[in-house]
Amino acid sequence: MNDNLIKVSVVGVGYWGPNIIRNFISNAHTSVDSICDIRSERIDAIRSIYPFLKSTRDYRELVHSSDNDLIAICTPVFTHYEIAREALLAGKHVLLTKPMTSTTEQAEELVNLSEKKGLKIFVDHTFMYHGAVKKMKELLLEGKIGDLYYFDSVRVNLGLFQHDVNVVWDLAPHDISIMYYLLDQYPESVIATGADHFGTKLEDMAYLTVYYPNNLIAHIHVNWLSPVKIRQTLIAGSKRMIVWDDNEPSEKVRIYDKGIEIVPTSDQVYDILIQYRTGDMYCPKIDTREALAVEVEDIVNSIQHGKTPISDGKVGLMIVKILEAAQYSIKHRGKEVKI
Numbered sequence: 001m002n003d004n005l006i007k008v009s010v011v012g013v014g015y016w017g018p019n020i021i022r023n024f025i026s027n028a029h030t031s032v033d034s035i036c037d038i039r040s041e042r043i044d045a046i047r048s049i050y051p052f053l054k055s056t057r058d059y060r061e062l063v064h065s066s067d068n069d070l071i072a073i074c075t076p077v078f079t080h081y082e083i084a085r086e087a088l089l090a091g092k093h094v095l096l097t098k099p100m101t102s103t104t105e106q107a108e109e110l111v112n113l114s115e116k117k118g119l120k121i122f123v124d125h126t127f128m129y130h131g132a133v134k135k136m137k138e139l140l141l142e143g144k145i146g147d148l149y150y151f152d153s154v155r156v157n158l159g160l161f162q163h164d165v166n167v168v169w170d171l172a173p174h175d176i177s178i179m180y181y182l183l184d185q186y187p188e189s190v191i192a193t194g195a196d197h198f199g200t201k202l203e204d205m206a207y208l209t210v211y212y213p214n215n216l217i218a219h220i221h222v223n224w225l226s227p228v229k230i231r232q233t234l235i236a237g238s239k240r241m242i243v244w245d246d247n248e249p250s251e252k253v254r255i256y257d258k259g260i261e262i263v264p265t266s267d268q269v270y271d272i273l274i275q276y277r278t279g280d281m282y283c284p285k286i287d288t289r290e291a292l293a294v295e296v297e298d299i300v301n302s303i304q305h306g307k308t309p310i311s312d313g314k315v316g317l318m319i320v321k322i323l324e325a326a327q328y329s330i331k332h333r334g335k336e337v338k339i
């Protein structure tokens with residue numbers, strides 16, 4: 001028995017919770033102590049795979065137990081704030097599934113509370129740990145892409161309609177977290193539009209535009225009503241362009257040596273000549289490890305060695321801010337909202 005093991009309790013073992021459990025069990029520095037769900041059939045399903053796990057239907061029992069160090073909260077977003085707040089007050093680190101909270105105010109309060117208590121908040125923005133995203137981040141940091149022009153992300157498919165959140169709160173946290181990590185700048189404002197076609201008051205499709213300084217612009221299209229599944233991101237810079245197609249089984253990331261150059265032909269502005277550059281395309285090798293396994297390593301390094309994690313409470317808070325701004329903009333038919 002390793003005394004340095006980080007012991008985890010998982011609250012909410014519906015669809016995503018089991019992936020969190022599996023990855024904390026697989027890591028040599030973490031173990032799962034117990035689980036909680038208000039639905040006993042979900043507890044039974046998990047215990048049929050991991051019979052050694054303690055279980056309860058009341059999260060307070062886990063939060064106040066002395067057998068764990070970290071509470072992983074994998075419940076719907078509207079429950080996150082209450083459970084996380086109680087866990088932090090009880091002296092536990094927390095991992096929250098995306099999005100961190102339902103409001104900016106809640107996220108800010110959790111960040112302040114964690115700082116006051118000397119505890120860590122991790123937010124499961126899984127894509128920030130994806131091998132393709134890691135590779136794109138390296139290319140950007142190495143200056144291979146040049147000055148950035150735009151980020152454009154499409155995440156559309158048919159369903160799964162959620163009952164408590166619209167498509168922006170369900171799917172866009174992925175794209176916003178990738179955008180925020182890769183562009184590494186503070187956005188200026190958001191404009192968003194969307195539509196609810198079934199009278200649920202929850203938009204099933206939406207378009208977000210995020211303005212950054214220096215003419216950098218980001219666009220995100222999320223949609224539950226698409227006949228085909230598309231997971232595509234384009235990033236363009238002055239030197240190269242990237243296409244990431246997550247549906248591609250291999251060669252997910254392609255780097256294109258394409259672009260344009262403006263050549264003035266005289267001192268008259270309308271006389272400029274646009275030259276198109278088309279060079280080679282290559283597909284870099286990317287890390288194919290499961291993103292959640294990499295995320296668990298990051299959590300271990302943060303708790304045991306004090307490293308700043310890629311996705312902490314401050315990142316989670318920023319993403320909630322952008323989501324909230326987008327939500328407000330949608331309700332006001334595309335009004336620009338400053339961040």
Ligand SMILES: NC(=O)c1ccc[n+]([C@@H]2O[C@H](COP(=O)([O-])OP(=O)(O)OC[C@H]3O[C@@H](n4cnc5c(N)ncnc54)[C@H](O)[C@@H]3O)[C@@H](O)[C@H]2O)c1
Pocket residue numbers: 011012013014015016017036037038039042057059074075076077079097098099124125126170
């Ligand atoms: N990173 C990803 O790719 C990804 C994918 C899917 C879901 N998620 C996130 O994971 C979270 C859960 O989503 P899901 O799809 O697993 O939902 P889900 O409905 O399948 O599971 C949530 C579970 O939480 C339980 N629950 C609800 N309130 C509870 C409470 N107060 N105490 C204990 N248990 C409670 C429910 O009974 C349910 O079993 C959400 O935040 C979602 O956004 C992330």
